[in-house]
Amino acid sequence: MGRMSRLAPLSGFPEWPPAERIVEVFVLDTLREVFALHGFSEIETRAVEPLERLGGQAEASKEVYTLVRRGGETAEFGLHFDLTVPFARYVEERQGQLQFPFRRFQIQKVWRGERPQEGRFREFYQADIDVVARENLPAHCETEVAVVMARALAALPLPAVHMRMNDRRLVEGFYRGVGIRDVADALRSVDKLGKIGPAAVAKELSGQGVSETVGAAVLQLATIQAPDASFKDAVLDLWEATPTTGDAGARELLGVGLDTLARLVESVNAAVPGTAVADLSIARGLDYYTGAVYETTLDGHEDLGSICSGGRYDSLVAGGGFPGVGLSIGVSRLVSRLVSQGMLVATRAVPSAVLVAVIDEDNRDVSDGIAARLRSRGIACEVSPNAAKFGKQIQYADRRGIPFVWFPAAPGEADDGEVKDIRSGDQVAADADAWVPPADDLRPRVVRG
Amino acid sequence: MGRMSRLAPLSGFPEWPPAERIVEVFVLDTLREVFALHGFSEIETRAVEPLERLGGQAEASKEVYTLVRRGGETAEFGLHFDLTVPFARYVEERQGQLQFPFRRFQIQKVWRGERPQEGRFREFYQADIDVVARENLPAHCETEVAVVMARALAALPLPAVHMRMNDRRLVEGFYRGVGIRDVADALRSVDKLGKIGPAAVAKELSGQGVSETVGAAVLQLATIQAPDASFKDAVLDLWEATPTTGDAGARELLGVGLDTLARLVESVNAAVPGTAVADLSIARGLDYYTGAVYETTLDGHEDLGSICSGGRYDSLVAGGGFPGVGLSIGVSRLVSRLVSQGMLVATRAVPSAVLVAVIDEDNRDVSDGIAARLRSRGIACEVSPNAAKFGKQIQYADRRGIPFVWFPAAPGEADDGEVKDIRSGDQVAADADAWVPPADDLRPRVVRG
Numbered sequence: 001m002g003r004m005s006r007l008a009p010l011s012g013f014p015e016w017p018p019a020e021r022i023v024e025v026f027v028l029d030t031l032r033e034v035f036a037l038h039g040f041s042e043i044e045t046r047a048v049e050p051l052e053r054l055g056g057q058a059e060a061s062k063e064v065y066t067l068v069r070r071g072g073e074t075a076e077f078g079l080h081f082d083l084t085v086p087f088a089r090y091v092e093e094r095q096g097q098l099q100f101p102f103r104r105f106q107i108q109k110v111w112r113g114e115r116p117q118e119g120r121f122r123e124f125y126q127a128d129i130d131v132v133a134r135e136n137l138p139a140h141c142e143t144e145v146a147v148v149m150a151r152a153l154a155a156l157p158l159p160a161v162h163m164r165m166n167d168r169r170l171v172e173g174f175y176r177g178v179g180i181r182d183v184a185d186a187l188r189s190v191d192k193l194g195k196i197g198p199a200a201v202a203k204e205l206s207g208q209g210v211s212e213t214v215g216a217a218v219l220q221l222a223t224i225q226a227p228d229a230s231f232k233d234a235v236l237d238l239w240e241a242t243p244t245t246g247d248a249g250a251r252e253l254l255g256v257g258l259d260t261l262a263r264l265v266e267s268v269n270a271a272v273p274g275t276a277v278a279d280l281s282i283a284r285g286l287d288y289y290t291g292a293v294y295e296t297t298l299d300g301h302e303d304l305g306s307i308c309s310g311g312r313y314d315s316l317v318a319g320g321g322f323p324g325v326g327l328s329i330g331v332s333r334l335v336s337r338l339v340s341q342g343m344l345v346a347t348r349a350v351p352s353a354v355l356v357a358v359i360d361e362d363n364r365d366v367s368d369g370i371a372a373r374l375r376s377r378g379i380a381c382e383v384s385p386n387a388a389k390f391g392k393q394i395q396y397a398d399r400r401g402i403p404f405v406w407f408p409a410a411p412g413e414a415d416d417g418e419v420k421d422i423r424s425g426d427q428v429a430a431d432a433d434a435w436v437p438p439a440d441d442l443r444p445r446v447v448r449g
Numbered sequence: 450m451g452r453m454s455r456l457a458p459l460s461g462f463p464e465w466p467p468a469e470r471i472v473e474v475f476v477l478d479t480l481r482e483v484f485a486l487h488g489f490s491e492i493e494t495r496a497v498e499p500l501e502r503l504g505g506q507a508e509a510s511k512e513v514y515t516l517v518r519r520g521g522e523t524a525e526f527g528l529h530f531d532l533t534v535p536f537a538r539y540v541e542e543r544q545g546q547l548q549f550p551f552r553r554f555q556i557q558k559v560w561r562g563e564r565p566q567e568g569r570f571r572e573f574y575q576a577d578i579d580v581v582a583r584e585n586l587p588a589h590c591e592t593e594v595a596v597v598m599a600r601a602l603a604a605l606p607l608p609a610v611h612m613r614m615n616d617r618r619l620v621e622g623f624y625r626g627v628g629i630r631d632v633a634d635a636l637r638s639v640d641k642l643g644k645i646g647p648a649a650v651a652k653e654l655s656g657q658g659v660s661e662t663v664g665a666a667v668l669q670l671a672t673i674q675a676p677d678a679s680f681k682d683a684v685l686d687l688w689e690a691t692p693t694t695g696d697a698g699a700r701e702l703l704g705v706g707l708d709t710l711a712r713l714v715e716s717v718n719a720a721v722p723g724t725a726v727a728d729l730s731i732a733r734g735l736d737y738y739t740g741a742v743y744e745t746t747l748d749g750h751e752d753l754g755s756i757c758s759g760g761r762y763d764s765l766v767a768g769g770g771f772p773g774v775g776l777s778i779g780v781s782r783l784v785s786r787l788v789s790q791g792m793l794v795a796t797r798a799v800p801s802a803v804l805v806a807v808i809d810e811d812n813r814d815v816s817d818g819i820a821a822r823l824r825s826r827g828i829a830c831e832v833s834p835n836a837a838k839f840g841k842q843i844q845y846a847d848r849r850g851i852p853f854v855w856f857p858a859a860p861g862e863a864d865d866g867e868v869k870d871i872r873s874g875d876q877v878a879a880d881a882d883a884w885v886p887p888a889d890d891l892r893p894r895v896v897r898g
Binding site for chain 1: 495558848
């Protein structure tokens with residue numbers, strides 16, 4: 001069907017050979033299972049949204065792909081660039097049918113027309129969870145989504161992760177208290193800290209009219225980290241040491257943020273020890289977060305950036321209402337790292353545990369019958385495509401990584417023949433209604449490379 | 450995040466509420482499992498292909514969606530409209546790495562910019578299997594893919610299916626033998642038989658220069674059906690009754706087609722009794738089929754058209770080579786029918802089997818602990834979002850369809866409390882490390898409505 005041979009892989013559109021696809025499916029299935037165990041319902045939204053929903057300042061950089069029918073001129077819609085925009089629309093559309101708080105997970109491809117570069121994909125999987133309330137979202141939901149994601153990541157054979165958390169109220173209280181007028185602007189600058197460094201951030205803050213003393217305090221705040229509530233004292237010491245405007249509301253907000261973040265870090269660590277860190281440099285670019293914000297790093301792979309990010313928001317939808325909290329894993333970036341560095345590998349590239357050999361074409365039905373009986377007990381198998389010499393059929397299995405070859409009995413015999421483990425050479429008489437491979441051989445498994 | 454309230458669902462882009470999504474996932478997972486049991490490897494290709502690969506006459510009607518970066522002008526690629534074009538490209542790209550015959554399955558969304566109409570989707574799931582050889586594809590592969598698909602469909606709680614089969618060699622041999630010059634043109638007309646009726650097809654054939662006698666024979670051929678080899682005699686009787694050109698090659702081709710189709714129907718019925726029918730009206734539009742062609746109808750839902758179609762081809766790729774045979778299920782059309790007519794329903798809309806009640810917010814960690822112990826044994830559960838009166842918490846579970854509510858023991862007690870089946874009212878003392886719900890309640894199941 002292919003018509004021309006433009007065969008160079010498209011940059012930014014990852015695609016895996018069968019063995020690596022097994023790793024990707026394993027990751028997706030593991031996430032799906034952990035989310036379901038925690039009572040999250042799966043939804044899937046269409047790939048497209050009306051263009052006006054994909055607009056807005058914050059997403060301008062997301063480089064939306066618009067869809068135009070071939071030969072047509074006008075784009076009616078575009079591909080979603082995340083799973084939040086379609087989720088918001090889904091909730092808005094179905095608010096009368098859904099039960100709130102609505103706990104949903106969603107694992108789908110998203111698309112961004114970015115210039116291709118190292119580690120940036122134009123098509124990739126995201127895995128999102130959110131808990132969305134109709135009116136009030138309890139604070140324990142901020143803990144819950146973090147715990148679910150920490151458990152989901154812990155269910156994968158990965159290096160340890162650290163979930164870094166901050167609280168927007170803490171930051172806003174502090175910033176307002178020290179006299180910063182445009183908190184959102186200052187946050188956007190601090191968000192670049194890891195990329196451009198403190199000197200460049202200080203310069204940006206200065207350009208926003210922030211004094212040198214206040215700029216220094218803002219940068220000092222961002223250095224505070226702790227795996228427990230001890231960060232509170234460090235923040236309060238800094239607050240005391242910095243001239244403030246005397247805005248009582250700001251001080252109160254700071255206090256709420258400090259307490260909430262302390263409880264969050266401690267409760268996440270109680271559930272999944274060693275995971276949570278209060279890290280006051282975490283800013284997140286988006287304006288709409290209003291409480292906890294999260295980023296997650298994989299130990300030894302900090303260069304990947306955050307593999308799981310999100311936060312708490314007051315309004316999922318434009319009209320207001322539907323406060324929630326959510327986290328999103330950038331699955332493709334993670335899988336790409338795991339696969340390219342051989343950190344996770346599949347024990348074989350094919351599902352088949354058994355190749356059923358064929359004595360001759362006239363007796364192919366005997367082999368088909370044995371295969372059907374194995375499958376009825378969940379044993380994946382295939383029947384040899386030809387009736388070559390058994391040595392050739394064994395070679396065929398070996399090339400594919402199929403661990404067992406079943407040799408049917410000679411025509412006229414009452415038994416089912418014998419099965420050989422082609423790795424060890426062990427061969428035993430076997431009954432197709434009873435024989436099972438060792439559990440480790442039943443399906444391809446995904447293991448640390 | 451939503452910015453405007455354009456909330457009307459987009460026609461042709463189906464999207465399900467959570468309970469219906471459970472049905473869709475069940476269908477997709479069932480297909481995936483049956484394909485894997487038969488030794489097919491899963492691949493997933495990117496959503497886009499270079500435009501020149503999406504061109505060609507046959508696909509002109511597929512109405513390709515092209516992708517343009519917002520603000521940009523030129524389209525570099527388009528969304529795939531089936532899974533064959535990307536599969537062909539994948540095989541061409543990776544021919545050096547893959548083991549042949551390559552047995553692959555692929556379950557993904559495809560997009561077609563068709564004018565929306567009843568039962569036509571613009572975004573939908575296809576589920577494809579193919580066996581592709583490097584050089585020669587054995588005839589038993591034509592049986593195998595049909596058997597795998599018949600078993601996959603039989604694994605779903607559906608009405609019976611009939612897989613209707615024909616053979617291109619049979620048709621081409623007959624057509625050439627009775628003097629039709631452009632076999633492809635005639636086939637395309639016969640392919641419309643169901644839609645436009647025999648009189649209109651006869652008129653089209655006449656327009657192609659086919660004589661009235663020959664046109665009548667072609668239409669007569671298309672009426673022949675049998676669940677076994679008995680169709681051969683009917684074809685040969687018709688052949689004898691029709692003036693032929695004496696082309697020995699055509700007669701030979703007819704003979705090969707008759708024998709192959711007879712073996713195919715009988716071997717599929719031997720494996721999955723009552724499934725296969727030789728149906729000589731099956732034409733399939735595409736030129737590139739060269740052997741078996743298949744269509745599948747769901748009993749009582751013939752108006753859906755074919756739910757699973759495909760055929761054998763000589764060359765998967767443009768340069769030639771890679772003969773194969775494949776079948777494709779139109780999953781979304783099938784799921785849409787199953788869901789809209791309530792033929793398949795989920796036993797509940799949420800994964801949770803248990804709601805763990807909360808005594809008061811200070812003891813939320815007790816409930817979290819019970820939930821964690823249940824989950825460690827595969828029991829999906831959620832913890833009540835609030836510490837309302839137990840009656841309210843039971844109502845909350847009831848509204849969601851969660852069958853069990855777990856009441857933790859009062860603070861200070863050593864036991865785990867009690868669990869209530871809120872349907873029967875039965876309540877028993879239970880240990881969170883040992884209690885299991887009935888198997889039918891463990892996860893939402895999909896059952897006939």
